[in-house]
Amino acid sequence: YILYPGLTKFPAILGHEFSGEIVEIGPGPEGEQFKVGDRVTAEEMVWCGHCRACRDGFPNHCANLEEIGFTIDGAMAEYIVVQAKLCWSIDSIFERYPDEETAWNVAATTEPTCVAYNGIFERAGGFRPGAYVVVYGAGPIGLGAIQLSKASGAAKVIAFEVSAPRRELAKKVGAEAVYNPIEVSPSEVVMDLTGGAGADLSVEAAGAPDKTIPEMEKTLAINGKIAQIGRAATRVPMYLENFQVRRGQLFGAQGHSGHAIFPSVIRMMGSGLIDNSKIITSTFPLAQALDALEKATKREDGKIVIKP
Ligand SMILES: [Zn+2]
The missing domain is CATH 3.90.180.10 (Medium-chain alcohol dehydrogenases, catalytic domain)
Structure with missing residues (x-):
């Protein structure tokens, strides 16, 4: 911290x-x-x-x-x-x-867990049961986001985490698919696992938005949302055309x-x-x-x- x-x-x-x-x-x-x-x-x-x-x-x-x-x-x-x-x-x-x-x-x-709740439900307005949720980062906030999403009816939760023990925890708390983002292309994995539909909600809980937001941007479902929860004092390259074409929204979240x-x-x-x-x-x-x-x-x- x-x-x-x-x-x-x-x-x-x-x-x-x-x-x-x-x-x-x-x-x-x-x-x-x-x-x-x-x-x-x-x-x-x-x-x-x-x-x-x-x-x-x-x-x-x-x-x-x-x-x-x-x-x-x-x-x-x-x-x-x-x-x-x-x-x-x-x-x-x-x-x-x-x-x-x-x-x-x-x-x-x-x-x-409350920080994750604030980002997903209070700031981003949540998702409908049956949605596809992708969580980047499986520290305590990301693990909270996975559990909240499963408990709230996400049809599939996909998680990306660089640490192997944390990937195990992500599975343990209910993520269906968990990958090391260094070993795969997250956006390709998400498009594949969602049958091309993309993510209804992507959660940034890795504190690495310069790396994660570009992946989220490529996987926006129509009406897809991004909740920025992780903290990082860094600028992020963004291609806003995707937000226009996919009717996307990005929500900054702070607190609980x-x-x-x-x-x-x-x-x-x-x-x-x-x-x-x-x-x-x-x-x-x-x-x-x-x-x-x-x-x-x-x-x-x-x-x-x-x-x-
Ligand atoms: Zn005050």
């Missing part, structure tokens, strides 16, 4: 995808919906609620945004102070997973807040429509957080969980 072109400020404790138990509630009416002992996860984007974007209903574009684990202290710690307005109950996840350890871990993966995204994803986890226990590949104690970060740079894990 040090390469991430979004907001960052140092020094800040890292960690923006987390779950925990409430041990203390501050004064004021905001916290009244919670009590000590409640189990919650939290949004990472600290939207202000009073700027123009927030008042217009777009908290992901807050003018006064702070980000937990990026601009203010995050969750690689035993305790963290979080505004009540950002917290969501994860009781339904505990009902789904009788093993508490698994439930805590799964709940900590809510955030990246608002629009009932967190409660909807938590419901999907609670009902078993999404099973993020499949993508958790390692756990480390907090004292070994540096080892966990080093392992993460290898990009072979789905999700690494750090336990205080």
